[in-house]
Amino acid sequence: MVDKDCIFCKLAGGEIPASSLYEDEKFRIILDANPATKGHALILPKQHYKNIFEIDEETLRDLIVLGKKLAGIMKERLGCDGVNLIQNNGEAAGQTVPHFHLHVIPRYADDGQDILWKPGISDPAVQEELVKKLSF
Ligand code: 5GP
Ligand code: ZN
Numbered sequence: 001m002v003d004k005d006c007i008f009c010k011l012a013g014g015e016i017p018a019s020s021l022y023e024d025e026k027f028r029i030i031l032d033a034n035p036a037t038k039g040h041a042l043i044l045p046k047q048h049y050k051n052i053f054e055i056d057e058e059t060l061r062d063l064i065v066l067g068k069k070l071a072g073i074m075k076e077r078l079g080c081d082g083v084n085l086i087q088n089n090g091e092a093a094g095q096t097v098p099h100f101h102l103h104v105i106p107r108y109a110d111d112g113q114d115i116l117w118k119p120g121i122s123d124p125a126v127q128e129e130l131v132k133k134l135s136f
Helices: 007-013 057-078 124-134
Strands: 020-023 027-031 041-045 082-086 102-107
Touching: 007 027, 007 041, 020 057, 027 057, 041 057, 057 082, 057 102
Parallel strands: none
Antiparallel strands: 020 027, 027 041, 041 102, 082 102
């Protein structure tokens, strides 16, 4: 399903031009319009899935394989020192466009970005409770 009001559906489908790095029948990879670093790209499924809860497993498997390929290409051709693969779900998690996408962000030793979280302190009782709640 494609959502006619969704900007990423339009970009993925080629209805709106983008800096496109790759395309196949299921995906398009574009450069992010507001890059965190030089080469920041987005892998977009052509079908409209809002988030991780909606996307099917087969599409997700294909997508992560593409993420690996792109990360390798970035390392080889941009000479980056690392790569972040980031995927946000829900406003609370920083998702601003409600069409599933994977950020592939090349990192450079001196890029000045602050993408990682502040480490917290774990409470053994809370951790034990979480193991009970989340084990599957
Ligand atoms: P989110 O915050 O939802 O995980 O990421 C959305 C990303 O999409 C942001 O990094 C933002 O810069 C990018 N973005 C939003 N609109 C456009 C657009 O029209 N074109 C491109 N290339 N990137 C966009
Ligand atoms: Zn969409």
